[in-house]
Amino acid sequence: MIVLAGLPDEPPLARVATALDDLGIAFRMIDQRRHADLHLTFDPAGAQGVLQGNLRCAGQDDIALEEVTGLYQRLHSDESFPELCKLAQDDPARQRFSRFVTLFTVFSDLCTGRVLNRTPGMGTNNSKPFQAQIIARAGFGIPRTLITNAPERAREFVEDATTQGREVIFKSASAVRSIVRSVTADDLARLDHLRICPVQFQERVEGRDVRVHVVGSEVFATRITTTGVDYRYASRDEGGSTELEPFDLPPEVAKRAVALSQMLDLPLAGIDLRETPDGDWVCFEVNPSPAYSYYEANTGQPISTEIARYLAG
Amino acid sequence: MILFLCSPNDISARHFVTGLRRHHGLAAQIITPQELVYAPDMEHRLNGTDTFSSVTLKSHGTLDSRSITGVVNRLEFLPDAHLARVNATDRAYSQQELLAIWSSWISALPCPVINRPTAICVTGPLFHPAIWQHHAAAAGLPTAPMLYDVDLPDPVAPAPMHSVIVCKDQCHGASLPPGLFGACCDLARLAGLDMLEVMFGQGPSGAVFSHASPIPDLGRAQPGLLAQVAHIFQEGAP
Numbered sequence: 001m002i003v004l005a006g007l008p009d010e011p012p013l014a015r016v017a018t019a020l021d022d023l024g025i026a027f028r029m030i031d032q033r034r035h036a037d038l039h040l041t042f043d044p045a046g047a048q049g050v051l052q053g054n055l056r057c058a059g060q061d062d063i064a065l066e067e068v069t070g071l072y073q074r075l076h077s078d079e080s081f082p083e084l085c086k087l088a089q090d091d092p093a094r095q096r097f098s099r100f101v102t103l104f105t106v107f108s109d110l111c112t113g114r115v116l117n118r119t120p121g122m123g124t125n126n127s128k129p130f131q132a133q134i135i136a137r138a139g140f141g142i143p144r145t146l147i148t149n150a151p152e153r154a155r156e157f158v159e160d161a162t163t164q165g166r167e168v169i170f171k172s173a174s175a176v177r178s179i180v181r182s183v184t185a186d187d188l189a190r191l192d193h194l195r196i197c198p199v200q201f202q203e204r205v206e207g208r209d210v211r212v213h214v215v216g217s218e219v220f221a222t223r224i225t226t227t228g229v230d231y232r233y234a235s236r237d238e239g240g241s242t243e244l245e246p247f248d249l250p251p252e253v254a255k256r257a258v259a260l261s262q263m264l265d266l267p268l269a270g271i272d273l274r275e276t277p278d279g280d281w282v283c284f285e286v287n288p289s290p291a292y293s294y295y296e297a298n299t300g301q302p303i304s305t306e307i308a309r310y311l312a313g
Numbered sequence: 314m315i316l317f318l319c320s321p322n323d324i325s326a327r328h329f330v331t332g333l334r335r336h337h338g339l340a341a342q343i344i345t346p347q348e349l350v351y352a353p354d355m356e357h358r359l360n361g362t363d364t365f366s367s368v369t370l371k372s373h374g375t376l377d378s379r380s381i382t383g384v385v386n387r388l389e390f391l392p393d394a395h396l397a398r399v400n401a402t403d404r405a406y407s408q409q410e411l412l413a414i415w416s417s418w419i420s421a422l423p424c425p426v427i428n429r430p431t432a433i434c435v436t437g438p439l440f441h442p443a444i445w446q447h448h449a450a451a452a453g454l455p456t457a458p459m460l461y462d463v464d465l466p467d468p469v470a471p472a473p474m475h476s477v478i479v480c481k482d483q484c485h486g487a488s489l490p491p492g493l494f495g496a497c498c499d500l501a502r503l504a505g506l507d508m509l510e511v512m513f514g515q516g517p518s519g520a521v522f523s524h525a526s527p528i529p530d531l532g533r534a535q536p537g538l539l540a541q542v543a544h545i546f547q548e549g550a551p
Binding site: 126 | 352353354355356357358359360361362364395396399405406407409410411412413414416417418420421430431432433438441443444446447449450451456458459460461462463464
């Protein structure tokens with residue numbers, strides 16, 4: 001049994017559902033909007049170390065959790081549901097919703113089938129410098145990075161980079177507010193704010209952006225041409241634009257991308273690479289819950305079909 | 314220097330550190346999360362596979378990747394009292410940043426670190442009680458039946474009556490049948506923790522798994538654990 005869970009009309013989930021239909025593979029969709037109709041119960045110790053339990057959606061057949069062989073989940077927090085946001089945090093309906101998400105996540109971590117993706121892998125993106133250490137061990141370059149709360153160290157890092165003709169950017173170290181910004185003269189004038197919380201500075205890496213989606217051992221590379229510092233937000237700038245096209249990744253780099261996704265325990269991964277003018281490959285981060293549909297819609301690369309095939313084993 | 318990263322109220326760690334100094338001659342120090350987060354100068358550098366971490370503390374001067382020779386990580390949280398006047402959104406953001414930064418800072422140390430942080434928890438791997446229950450059963454420990462249901466309160470684990478402390482494939486404790494020691498070590502391995510206290514309650518036919526903690530009560534530690542930890546740092550074992 002293959003299970004998809006989340007919002008059925010959200011493009012990444014909807015495209016996999018369509019792909020499964022096209023391939024003639026049966027699956028069940030768990031619609032998070034019907035949270036009040038969803039019921040989950042399990043014994044984590046189960047039988048011989050296999051979790052056993054049931055997932056029920058009112059009006060449909062029960063799903064035996066031990067029979068789930070493939071799971072693609074894109075669960076949302078209660079903040080994505082307006083009817084829940086109106087309620088107090090301790091309202092029983094809101095608490096039940098959160099409890100369902102927690103228990104469903106436990107199930108996905110313990111499921112013996114193919115899961116896209118489990119919590120430990122998903123979590124590596126919560127600390128970008130932590131993830132960067134793994135990226136470097138996988139053989140990709142990473143931007144020269146300084147995290148500090150000392151204004152003089154930050155200034156020295158920026159001046160050193162500037163002397164070598166390199167720009168410096170700053171971005172969050174966690175998964176929150178991960179918009180990349182260039183360090184400006186105004187920023188240098190307010191470095192005293194670092195005392196409150198250290199900040200991550202990186203030398204900007206010149207080159208061509210390539211987004212790589214790994215699905216199991218398959219690789220889809222997309223070249224990105226953009227006018228912005230961060231292509232994801234380039235269209236917010238006046239006259240800004242981003243173009244996507246399929247790209248043939250060198251086989252050795254493709255192999256490295258698969259190895260990295262395996263090191264991170266992410267069978268589905270969105271890897272942000274940049275090819276430098278010297279031909280080096282630098283990796284900025286790995287997205288554990290990639291919105292691949294944006295790339296598929298712009299390039300026609302059959303990522304959703306590969307996800308469907310992966311889930312089917 | 315060997316660092317014990319722990320709460321200022323962690324009395325059992327203080328006694329353990331005193332034991333390491335007195336009985337094994339190790340230069341071990343307690344460093345609190347307050348000292349780290351409120352340090353006047355910290356840096357964390359990444360350059361390819363090279364990393365460098367340093368922090369200047371009011372109490373101990375500058376500590377860095379070269380001078381820190383071992384770490385026992387018993388951090389439960391990072392303090393945020395200095396963010397009290399920051400609005401709720403920015404405070405939540407700063408808390409996430411501190412966690413992301415210090416988890417990476419500690420993880421990057423090249424010395425032996427007992428219980429390295431993960432990207433989501435400074436303590437190390439963090440599990441829901443149901444996952445501990447699953448891992449305990451998978452490791453071969455006896456477990457009590459536990460049913461999780463979205464409409465019911467979480468099941469209550471058996472009250473802990475005995476415990477053992479696992480440290481890198483060695484199990485320390487006198488109150489449990491030695492036949493369970495191997496399964497306790499397997500549980501720590503499954504959890505990805507170097508040091509773990511495994512607690513047991515009483516079931517109908519003997520001890521059953523209760524819960525596990527990556528921050529053992531070192532007040533229960535036997536001399537063998539003290540000697541093992543000293544050996545790990547003296548040998549620089551990975």
